[in-house]
């Protein structure tokens with residue numbers, strides 16, 4: 296049975312994936328903290344992205360740019376002028392809404408009154424702060440609303456130092472901030488979130504083919520990590536919904552409990568950003584193609600995903616409630632590469648002999664994987680607990696282990712059990728736990 300929204304939110308809080316930020320002070324709306332399991336899952340999602348986008352490719356390199364950048368960056372990119380949503384306020388109940396997200400533009404969804412909205416005004420989504428001790432317009436700075444601009448402003452630094460030739464990409468994972476008018480749906484839309492973005496620079500005449508290639512690669516990434524194909528689709532933007540910089544965009548969408556919604560956008564940003572920074576900074580960000588003996592401003596294809604949002608989608612997609620031998624069990628069928636805990640080590644009892652062997656096995660496995668040792672409650676309950684957090688394999692140490700130096704390995708999905716010599720255990724697990 297697929298998960299409903301409340302079930303996932305409850306599981307996240309109960310098992311320590313995600314907590315409300317500042318909970319002991321009543322919570323800060325739309326901000327979340329990732330707990331011990333959540334931080335591992337989020338990290339694994341980011342690691343898989345980095346692995347496929349940077350490590351496994353010779354045409355993409357990474358950077359980690361500052362969150363605070365010169366305000367000139369946002370003036371050049373168009374964010375100061377155009378990064379806004381139309382905001383309306385209900386005169387009756389004072390609730391605020393994004394006009395473009397309302398089903399009925401005349402009726403307030405909070406109080407149900409019609410004709411009570413103020414005139415829409417454009418609300419800039421960037422968080423503004425000040426650099427240094429004085430608060431004045433002269434030292435205003437912004438928390439970046441996308442990681443992408445940190446890449447564009449380093450285009451020439453990276454090209455020169457890494458000796459990159461077109462086509463090539465620069466990737467970045469990091470926090471972004473948007474003062475969303477209507478954050479919501481748990482970690483789906485928050486004001487502080489993490490993005491995984493890559494800017495792929497190419498010749499203008501190659502841009503359409505490169506765009507099609509990246510749309511395909513990015514869709515496949517989710518499928519390769521086990522996302523249910525029926526829950527994933529591509530949707531091309533209508534001309535009137537394209538961002539101010541985009542000539543074409545496809546969204547990778549996931550079927551969330553509330554319907555289809557965006558996971559990632561793949562955009563053809565043309566030469567918009569580099570040209571804008573050339574014009575504002577006066578720096579030369581053109582590219583000289585030696586073979587063609589030609590100088591031009593590269594086009595950019597951008598796959599831009601959300602790390603926090605994608606983590607949430609993988610969690611939803613993995614959740615399964617099923618009946619086994621008349622008993623109910625909850626399983627997170629996460630791909631082993633994403634699972635927060637790879638192996639649980641479970642001694643059958645707390646007897647010192649078993650605990651000693653457990654410690655030996657645990658230290659052996661800890662070298663390679665995130666493991667958890669659990670010694671409390673019945674073995675059945677411990678298996679259920681590991682199923683519920685998606686641990687792919689459980690290693691049980693029982694009294695026979697002391698004589699035959701073998702352990703039982705239980706598979707999360709099939710619940711099949713294998714008896715494996717401790718000497719072969721690392722090799723056995725490594726086969727089932729790809730990097």
Ligand code: GAP
Nearest residue numbers: 441443483484485488558559560599600601604
């Ligand atoms: N550089 C292009 C860009 O930022 P975007 O579609 O605005 O494009 C890319 O953002 C991705 O970042 C989205 O597909 C989504 O996964 C994530 N994202 C955007 N706003 C978000 C928010 N308020 N909360 C969580 N994730 C968000």
